[in-house]
Amino acid sequence: MLRKIFPVLLLVLGVFAAAQHAFSQTDPLPSWNEGPAKRSITDFVKRITTQGHADFVPEEERIATFDNDGTLWAEQPVYFQVAFAFDRLKAMAADHPEWRQQQPYKAVMDGDMQALAATGEQGLLAIIAETHAGMTTEAFTADVKEWIASARHPRFDRPYTDLAYKPMIELLAYLRANGFKTFIVSGGGIEFMRPWTERVYGIPPEQVVGSSGVTEFKIGPDGKPVLEKLAKVEFIDDGSGKPVGINRFIGRRPIFAFGNSDGDQQMLEWTASGEGPRFMGIVHHTDAAREWAYDRQSPIGKLDKALDEGLASGWTIVDMKNDWRTVFAFQ
Amino acid sequence: MLRKIFPVLLLVLGVFAAAQHAFSQTDPLPSWNEGPAKRSITDFVKRITTQGHADFVPEEERIATFDNDGTLWAEQPVYFQVAFAFDRLKAMAADHPEWRQQQPYKAVMDGDMQALAATGEQGLLAIIAETHAGMTTEAFTADVKEWIASARHPRFDRPYTDLAYKPMIELLAYLRANGFKTFIVSGGGIEFMRPWTERVYGIPPEQVVGSSGVTEFKIGPDGKPVLEKLAKVEFIDDGSGKPVGINRFIGRRPIFAFGNSDGDQQMLEWTASGEGPRFMGIVHHTDAAREWAYDRQSPIGKLDKALDEGLASGWTIVDMKNDWRTVFAFQ
Numbered sequence: 001m002l003r004k005i006f007p008v009l010l011l012v013l014g015v016f017a018a019a020q021h022a023f024s025q026t027d028p029l030p031s032w033n034e035g036p037a038k039r040s041i042t043d044f045v046k047r048i049t050t051q052g053h054a055d056f057v058p059e060e061e062r063i064a065t066f067d068n069d070g071t072l073w074a075e076q077p078v079y080f081q082v083a084f085a086f087d088r089l090k091a092m093a094a095d096h097p098e099w100r101q102q103q104p105y106k107a108v109m110d111g112d113m114q115a116l117a118a119t120g121e122q123g124l125l126a127i128i129a130e131t132h133a134g135m136t137t138e139a140f141t142a143d144v145k146e147w148i149a150s151a152r153h154p155r156f157d158r159p160y161t162d163l164a165y166k167p168m169i170e171l172l173a174y175l176r177a178n179g180f181k182t183f184i185v186s187g188g189g190i191e192f193m194r195p196w197t198e199r200v201y202g203i204p205p206e207q208v209v210g211s212s213g214v215t216e217f218k219i220g221p222d223g224k225p226v227l228e229k230l231a232k233v234e235f236i237d238d239g240s241g242k243p244v245g246i247n248r249f250i251g252r253r254p255i256f257a258f259g260n261s262d263g264d265q266q267m268l269e270w271t272a273s274g275e276g277p278r279f280m281g282i283v284h285h286t287d288a289a290r291e292w293a294y295d296r297q298s299p300i301g302k303l304d305k306a307l308d309e310g311l312a313s314g315w316t317i318v319d320m321k322n323d324w325r326t327v328f329a330f331q
Numbered sequence: 332m333l334r335k336i337f338p339v340l341l342l343v344l345g346v347f348a349a350a351q352h353a354f355s356q357t358d359p360l361p362s363w364n365e366g367p368a369k370r371s372i373t374d375f376v377k378r379i380t381t382q383g384h385a386d387f388v389p390e391e392e393r394i395a396t397f398d399n400d401g402t403l404w405a406e407q408p409v410y411f412q413v414a415f416a417f418d419r420l421k422a423m424a425a426d427h428p429e430w431r432q433q434q435p436y437k438a439v440m441d442g443d444m445q446a447l448a449a450t451g452e453q454g455l456l457a458i459i460a461e462t463h464a465g466m467t468t469e470a471f472t473a474d475v476k477e478w479i480a481s482a483r484h485p486r487f488d489r490p491y492t493d494l495a496y497k498p499m500i501e502l503l504a505y506l507r508a509n510g511f512k513t514f515i516v517s518g519g520g521i522e523f524m525r526p527w528t529e530r531v532y533g534i535p536p537e538q539v540v541g542s543s544g545v546t547e548f549k550i551g552p553d554g555k556p557v558l559e560k561l562a563k564v565e566f567i568d569d570g571s572g573k574p575v576g577i578n579r580f581i582g583r584r585p586i587f588a589f590g591n592s593d594g595d596q597q598m599l600e601w602t603a604s605g606e607g608p609r610f611m612g613i614v615h616h617t618d619a620a621r622e623w624a625y626d627r628q629s630p631i632g633k634l635d636k637a638l639d640e641g642l643a644s645g646w647t648i649v650d651m652k653n654d655w656r657t658v659f660a661f662q
Contacts, residue, residue: 252536
């Protein structure tokens, strides 16, 4: 009898194996065109996940860090957190009639970016103080969630989170499927990102590193403890702050990092200078039709020195126009 | 034919199920005596992991935070990081003959704790500056690893990491097996803990929150970037700093927290005041024979206000002498 069962079993197992083979042949990065950028990613992942390969990296050391603005989602015409701050300020204006005569608030109400720029760093800090401080962390999280659910991007008339890049979401999932732990390391506010990064990128709050303000532990009016957000900068996670933030929050050096601007240069250098195999990637915004085209001269997401270093060092430079089949899922 | 295969299959499956049942009946906390402390832990975990139960908590929200000194490993006769600093200072003394006449160094060399105490906070900061700063993060990590591998505890003549509590190591593993993410939230130095917490507790570097000094990104003499440790305190992760650290590093409120001293009180309060089911635990050092007995009057690990609050609020107070069958694995 067993001799008759075995062929059946083998047949069943064979079907499973064929299905698995078909599955493993499915392109994990369908929004990436075939080319050197895509190949550099898949080649790297194959090398470091192949047992016995000289470049094999144990799973616990597979740390990947990604900038957010301009790398995982768009950042034009202004950083989305700035749009959030302006919207919040406008919503608060009803309770502040004096703002109609007072800078920098008047400039925001009037949409006068030149007048706003004239108020300089002082003006910006005043706006941050009004919109990002003087409340509990829980109240701020509720504000962010409400804005993310309701605000719409001026050019695309879509929720801002729809402007996450489909190829990068695929890349994050592909890395995780290959044993990586994926982190955000962004100049953006840590508490502005955490309420939605899990849903949009699959990155949980505890894997988000960002800029932060000081918070203070207090007992609230109902006797319950709260964390109060103060109008005081604690940490700027940009430029040389990125390796500092990586060391503080993660405590391991990434083997894979992606950025898009000079603010990511030190994170990429820090990644590049570790032992063993390394992957450094830069998103180059070259697609004015589907997204935006900007680099060396842009006031937002300026990519100049990091581009030179990336070209000289053989980092992967993603040409958005040619390397990405799809930019946004809705297109 | 199939009718004959089925009974065989069922038999095979039955053996598997029986084995699985036996496995699930194995006590996951064998170093805990049966009693209210152990029961409060297993009852809580059962409730929050049972689908359909009113207290069910989705896996991504199962965050557990543990103090380190006195909660996961011992802290007597001095915090082990202080022993590390003294040992480092003695090792450096050969290059500093002037220390023989100079406080606070002389006090450390002479083992004169009274003279050391007289140098106050200034003295302590000078020792930290010598032993924890003026080097790269990588050089410091190498120092810690070397000390952890070679130094021995004065009472037990064992490596310090042998003084990790077996019942707590079991508890960490039990929580992880039930979908929890386990974090350390300690007043100790973050870079002092990370080199060994994965091996000893199964907690990776990115899940360690602690006190830290400022680090600075620099290009080293060989052209490679380094992070230099400066003699400047950045963050003290103790007392009301613990909820602040939890918010900054984890970004979610724990549903399970364990401490042992007044420095953990605010972490426990922060945990207690969230929505839904909560577990708050305190290790009470009551076992002078196997470990140490101390609480309200102790200069190290003082447990006074948090004990009163824990007793009043029905937190789980672990009586080390009666609740732990084993304290250290080597005993």
